[in-house]
Amino acid sequence: MNTAANSVFQSMRRRLALWYAIVTAILLIVFATGFYLYVQTTLIDRIDDTIDHVAEVIERSLIRSNLIDLESDFSHNFSANAQAIDADHIDIDWFAPSGEILWTTNSNVESLQPREKGILQPVYRTVHLAEIEPLRQMTEPIVINGKLLGYLRIRHPWFEVTKPIKQLFLDLAIGTTLMVFVVLLCGWWLAGIAMEPVRESYQRLKQFTADASHELRNPIAVIQTNVQVALADPDPAIPRSQLETIERITRRLGRLIEDLLFLARHDGGSNNHRQDICNLSQILSEVMEEQAAIAQQKQIDLELMLPSSDLSVVGDRDRLGRLFTNLVSNAIAYTPTGGKVQVATQPLTSQNQVQIQVHDTGIGIPETELSQIFERFYRYQSSKNSKPSSKSKSANPATSGSGLGLAIAQAIAESHQGKIKADSKVGQGTTFTVSLPMSCIHF
Known part of the structure; x- marks a missing residue:
């Protein structure tokens, strides 16, 4: 564990x-x-x-x-x-x-x-x-x-x-204190016994999730490969739209399995990531370039604010890229047309940390829902309509996301000894703040 x-x-x-x-x-x-x-x-x-x-x-x-x-x-x-x-x-x-x-x-x-x-x-x-x-x-x-x-x-x-009353008070105070201490030790022992079945059940559930995700990867990959071959050499007897639907669904299912496998490995402690010196400024620039086309389609202004000197962190470059990709894509998905998504970095030298903020001008999330947005598969439903209209863990409800995006972002941040939190106001937007340990090496 x-x-x-x-x-x-x-x-x-x-x-x-x-x-x-x-x-x-x-x-x-x-x-x-x-x-x-x-x-x-x-x-x-x-x-x-x-x-x-x-x-x-x-x-x-x-x-x-x-x-x-x-x-x-x-x-x-x-x-x-x-x-x-x-x-x-x-x-x-x-x-x-x-x-x-x-x-x-x-x-x-x-x-x-x-x-x-x-x-x-x-x-x-x-x-x-x-x-x-x-x-x-x-x-x-x-x-x-x-x-x-x-x-x-x-x-x-x-x-x-x-x-006699003073002596009785002293005796009762000492006796009660000793008894509470003994009860605390007994409670700790009994709580350990009570938690053992829960611990075992949790371990079996994690193992099942990891095994199921691993076993499903191959058949999903086979289906997707065959569909892509069929699309490359179409058969007139099979409508192309059906093949495209199958390919899209299998691709989505493949992403879901990858996300579940990643979280299962994180829970099981077997997701040891690489420990390299990563140029954080470069990672953020690449993420913004990748998301530029999607933002342009929605006429959303992307802005990246970097310090004069590049910042570096120790960790896995690919996973850090995925962390900020999830946050930025999530911000774009829930920002209305003509809005703005801003990514800003700030070194906290006194704390030996670097702070990255992803701010959007979306519809925001009620304060009562903020404590749940990092839960897996949780999706906030706006009271204005039946469709998801606020932040969720998925990248975009229009693409039927799995609802694991923010859970994965939190897992990546924690695996890098960092923290992630969210602040939001309804109608004004949401800000995700990621704090990561800063490397002493600067690019």
């Missing part, structure tokens, strides 16, 4: 593996995010449950005290448990209905916020105090027998949430 075809399969394999890894990564991220939020919510609920339990114990204590000497009762009720409360890192503050602090287990007390006065339900929030770790805080109004006795505030350290 040649380098171009192998590159296509490798690109497909990479895309399959990448998509497999992306889908798996998305699923893993969704799962990890859900698990992270679940654990975070569970830890917060645990702290809130602890705060609720402490609040419930305090409320029961107040009820048992019969509402006598609240400050004394608080000291009495919590002095025995102060050590346990401190060990649990839980702080308790008791505020008067006016918001004044009455009792606390913490020397660094934050006053009751104005928005916390007059609340009817417990309010939970996370607070960040200067030089102190974040705290989970609950402020609750204490109402007994319809009378507001004050506000109870209970604080619990937030590190019991932040510490």
Whole structure:
């Protein structure tokens, strides 16, 4: 398999593996995010449950005290448990209905916020105090027998949430990254297995095309030779027009077989071309001379613009000639009468390349169709009529071209380590740009 075809399969394999890894990564991220939020919510609920339990114990204590000497009762009720409360890192503050602090287990007390006065339900929030770790805080109004006795505030350290959550985030990030990497490797391996039948089928198809084209060359040549002999010495019993039709069809079929064989060899990597120093200026001049008669019939102006010094490229002279013949003949075929076809060359010294542009004043191609014009047998059909009226891969629809002209041009350019692209505007014309490596030798 040649380098171009192998590159296509490798690109497909990479895309399959990448998509497999992306889908798996998305699923893993969704799962990890859900698990992270679940654990975070569970830890917060645990702290809130602890705060609720402490609040419930305090409320029961107040009820048992019969509402006598609240400050004394608080000291009495919590002095025995102060050590346990401190060990649990839980702080308790008791505020008067006016918001004044009455009792606390913490020397660094934050006053009751104005928005916390007059609340009817417990309010939970996370607070960040200067030089102190974040705290989970609950402020609750204490109402007994319809009378507001004050506000109870209970604080619990937030590190019991932040510490395990940070560790969980790190573990999930590392685990997900490693899993995506493993999935990418597995996807690459599975994509290779999946692509193998396609690769084998592609190889068999190329071999079949090459064999069929090769086997058809001889019978077509025999038919054409016999028809030409019959035309040279015509038989009155056989109409000459029929012989001419057969000769024209066999000639067209012969060109099609040659084109298919060329593309099959290109796909199979067996189309090694000669590596000679070619005078590009001379090749273009010869191509323009060959196409001059056809252009003259359609009253199309041919113009060749060459630099002051001849340019040279390394490659196969015949194939380069065929490349530009296909482009120029294609431009002539789809340029209306009285139009113009211009071929211009420009050396790109900084890139060590030479650029050749074939521009016509034809009807052009819609931008949506440009990506398909180099596909084999693709022919753009104009919406104005049923006949092909725009660029196609054939040289001329009037001669029922095979639709392989531009595909062959692209194959020749790529085999010379070059590139070809097309730019077009409907109603203004089309420009084909060929870039080829430039030889250091100048003629």
